[in-house]
Amino acid sequence: MAIGHTLTLDLDNWDLTLDAGGNIATSSGPYAIAQNVANAVRLFTNDAYYDPERGIPHFIVDLGLLPQQSVVRSRVGAAARGVEGVATAQVEALALEDRVLTGNIRLTTTEGASADVAF
DSSP states (O other), rough: TTTTTTEEEOHHHHHHHBBSSSSEEEEHHHHHHHHHHHHHHHOOOOOOOTOTTOOOOOOOOOOOOOOOHHHHHHHHHHHHHTTTTEEEEEEEEEEEEEEEEEEEEEEEETTTTTTEOOO
């Protein structure tokens, strides 16, 4: 698919959706780039069958300790900036509660559009 073009995923269950004609829905532009960023920061290393190097190494434990928030923030930001069509990505919020990582990324596309991505 072209830059800024992707399958549209349902926001509640992160599954495919259908368009009005019953076909698999697609998105383009800044929305698609934001969705691709959301996918990138949810991907764990070794989870992409054909490209196991992609993803964030969330399960890496450095010297028996959980990574510092700055390390996680850096890894999430790098994953977001690695998405085609992203010019800048800043992790603005990050929280780990009950083993669930959440946050917000403010990104700018190469076309100059801005978007917020919650994860």
